[in-house]
Amino acid sequence: MNANNYQKLLQEANLVESRNILKCLQNLLECVQLLEEDPEIIKNSTKEKANLKIRILRLGDKLNVDYSLNSESLESEEVEEFKEAAEPEKVVEVEESKKPKETEQVVESKEEIKSEEKPEIINIIYSKLKKKKTITYNEYFSFYSYVDKITREEPVAIIREESEIAYFIGDTHGSYEESLIIITYFEKILEKSPDVKIIFDGDYVDRNLYDLENLTLITAFFLLHPNNVVMLRGNHEDQKINKYYGFYRNIKDYFIIQDRIDEIYGLILKFFTRLPIIHVLALKASNNEVKRIITVHGGIPVDIEIPSNPVSLDDLESKINFKVPSYEHFDNYMSWLLWSDPKENVIDYELHPETGRHYFGESTFQKFMKINNLDFMVRAHEVLEEGYKFFFNKRLVSLFSTSYYKNRKIGNAVIMRLKEKNGSFNSPEFISINESTMNKDIKENF
Ligand SMILES: [Mn+2]
Numbered sequence: 001m002n003a004n005n006y007q008k009l010l011q012e013a014n015l016v017e018s019r020n021i022l023k024c025l026q027n028l029l030e031c032v033q034l035l036e037e038d039p040e041i042i043k044n045s046t047k048e049k050a051n052l053k054i055r056i057l058r059l060g061d062k063l064n065v066d067y068s069l070n071s072e073s074l075e076s077e078e079v080e081e082f083k084e085a086a087e088p089e090k091v092v093e094v095e096e097s098k099k100p101k102e103t104e105q106v107v108e109s110k111e112e113i114k115s116e117e118k119p120e121i122i123n124i125i126y127s128k129l130k131k132k133k134t135i136t137y138n139e140y141f142s143f144y145s146y147v148d149k150i151t152r153e154e155p156v157a158i159i160r161e162e163s164e165i166a167y168f169i170g171d172t173h174g175s176y177e178e179s180l181i182i183i184t185y186f187e188k189i190l191e192k193s194p195d196v197k198i199i200f201d202g203d204y205v206d207r208n209l210y211d212l213e214n215l216t217l218i219t220a221f222f223l224l225h226p227n228n229v230v231m232l233r234g235n236h237e238d239q240k241i242n243k244y245y246g247f248y249r250n251i252k253d254y255f256i257i258q259d260r261i262d263e264i265y266g267l268i269l270k271f272f273t274r275l276p277i278i279h280v281l282a283l284k285a286s287n288n289e290v291k292r293i294i295t296v297h298g299g300i301p302v303d304i305e306i307p308s309n310p311v312s313l314d315d316l317e318s319k320i321n322f323k324v325p326s327y328e329h330f331d332n333y334m335s336w337l338l339w340s341d342p343k344e345n346v347i348d349y350e351l352h353p354e355t356g357r358h359y360f361g362e363s364t365f366q367k368f369m370k371i372n373n374l375d376f377m378v379r380a381h382e383v384l385e386e387g388y389k390f391f392f393n394k395r396l397v398s399l400f401s402t403s404y405y406k407n408r409k410i411g412n413a414v415i416m417r418l419k420e421k422n423g424s425f426n427s428p429e430f431i432s433i434n435e436s437t438m439n440k441d442i443k444e445n446f
Pocket residue numbers: 171203234235236297380381382
């Protein structure tokens with residue numbers, strides 16, 4: 001009797017696997033249960049059970065649900081979650097009906113943002129990512145729908161702020177675990193010093209496997225602390241780049257519901273075109289001394305027509321065409337801002353004839369800093385084993401804030417702090433991204 005049941009369940013599981021994963025999984029789970037109750041029903045039941053478990057885990061993976069296998073699991077919370085994820089048709093309906101009609105979108109969303117509290121989905125996503133728990137498609141979709149709504153209002157290219165303490169983070173490139181350490185550190189700092197500025201300098205995706213998690217964690221942190229956190233755009237926040245360097249592939253692997261992959265990818269791409277490009281910070285000491293710090297992912301804007309004329313940021317703001325999805329549509333300024341590199345032995349600027357890379361030298365840099373009344377520049381965009389590198393008499397620093405690149409450990413990643421010490425500004429402090437160093441730093445500095 002049991003043996004018959006077992007065969008029936010297994011056959012049905014095989015039949016429905018491609019179109020009803022949930023049903024398939026339920027059958028496989030029942031098979032495991034039967035084997036546990038009565039190992040005699042088939043030969044080699046231990047081996048068979050192991051195979052079933054692998055198959056179940058793999059199917060669970062496809063629905064991105066952590067599926068721990070024990071006999072209670074049929075009743076567990078995960079299964080409920082899992083059922084939700086396995087019913088795409090129903091989900092589409094609900095989400096579609098929530099969407100405002102195209103023409104009413106802007107007006108409606110502004111009113112909604114004013115009147116409504118931050119949706120619970122931010123907290124759900126944030127706490128799940130902090131506990132390294134799996135997020136379902138629906139949760140991702142609600143989260144990025146909210147991001148889409150909140151960022152739809154007129155985006156700005158340049159953000160200007162002031163602060164007494166500021167932190168800077170270079171490329172994080174899918175290094176989810178390290179970003180978790182960074183963000184846990186910032187949570188502790190925000191408790192002690194609620195006015196710090198935290199500037200992420202772009203390139204959240206590509207290069208490492210967990211870029212969806214990394215991007216989502218940083219975005220959730222930004223949404224929870226919009227007055228403290230800034231997310232700048234990097235050259236990988238670009239559909240043409242991240243379609244080929246990992247992000248799109250990772251999203252595809254993550255979500256089995258194929259026809260909805262482009263939906264969530266599309267929301268994220270729209271978000272990327274609304275990220276600011278430049279951050280200008282007036283860093284204040286207690287004696288009223290002020291340092292002006294510019295942060296950008298690549299480098300300074302250069303006007304190719306008249307390269308000897310430094311570009312003023314005020315002029316740039318009205319000229320720059322930044323709300324575009326891909327470097328193919330970038331204007332000349334955007335290419336420099338997101339793609340260029342500083343180079344010591346270049347005098348003005350250099351365009352590499354083969355690679356098309358843009359380099360700027362010290363004199364062009366110093367002219368730009370002078371006309372814009374800037375003291376120091378922070379940029380990212382370069383793989384650095386030590387995590388940071390100074391250029392141009394220490395007036396420019398390049399930061400790299402992941403110690404993994406292409407899923408390999410490459411060195412020591414850091415973040416940077418700027419603040420006054422004893423009335424004036426000390427040099428930048430670099431803090432290695434690991435829990436004990438960061439805990440020690442909080443004890444010593446706050
Ligand atoms: Mn980059």
